[in-house]
Amino acid sequence: MSRIGKQPVALPSGVTATLNGQTIEVKGPKDTQSFTATDDVTIAIEEGQITVSPRGKSKRARQQWGMTRTVIANLVHGASDTFKKELEIRGVGYRAQMQGNVLKLNLGLSHDVDFEVPAGVTVTAPKPTELVVEGHDKQLVGQVAANIRDWRRPEPYKGKGIRYKDEYIFQKEGKKK
Structure with a gap:
């Protein structure tokens, strides 16, 4: 049941x-x-x-x-009401900004990432290291947040990358001499 x-x-x-x-x-x-x-x-x-x-x-x-x-x-x-997912960007030189309907991400790659925001979802960047994804469709909001996160997932050694606001990343110990 x-x-x-x-x-x-x-x-x-x-x-x-x-x-x-x-x-x-x-x-x-x-x-x-x-x-x-x-x-x-x-x-x-x-x-x-x-x-x-x-x-x-x-x-x-x-x-x-x-x-x-x-x-x-x-x-x-x-x-x-709206659904909201908050993302934070960690890493030296990693930042995001909105330009019209395009999210520009600097993630340490050889090029900037231009992410086209789909209709029905709004993405705002209150700070260069924070993103807020909002919309009325829970599935679409979660999918857009996951697609943004996939560009640079948090790595377990230094914790650099795009993570959800409440996400805990288990930090591994590096190489020993």
Whole structure:
């Protein structure tokens, strides 16, 4: 039994949800998003809550149950608020700056990295060594942050690279003489 899936998703004030077959559309003051669920789950909207239940006892139905509920909860949250990922850049000479819709990264490579920011996501650089990725789609925000981090992942000896704000990097001991 899914502990996540059996919890209903509450609709906050100002957010409405409409169901058309297996497609749910969530409208809020900030954004409108939709999601099409598989035929393994049943979605119901009643009394300001969205409930998800599995159709049958198959393993796939139970997997889709919790995943569908989580995706719907993220849609409801994204319709009224934004998701945020904070990154920090560590390393001598490593820095970032926004120029229009392009993020310019100096990461110690032989060239500067120009990262095109996709639509639906905003990237800001409050400091040259800090980045904030914000948007209404949790999956897209996480993917953009991961793509930026992939340009220079934190290395375990000096800790240089792009890391998430709360990320802990285990520091290894260097060579001994």
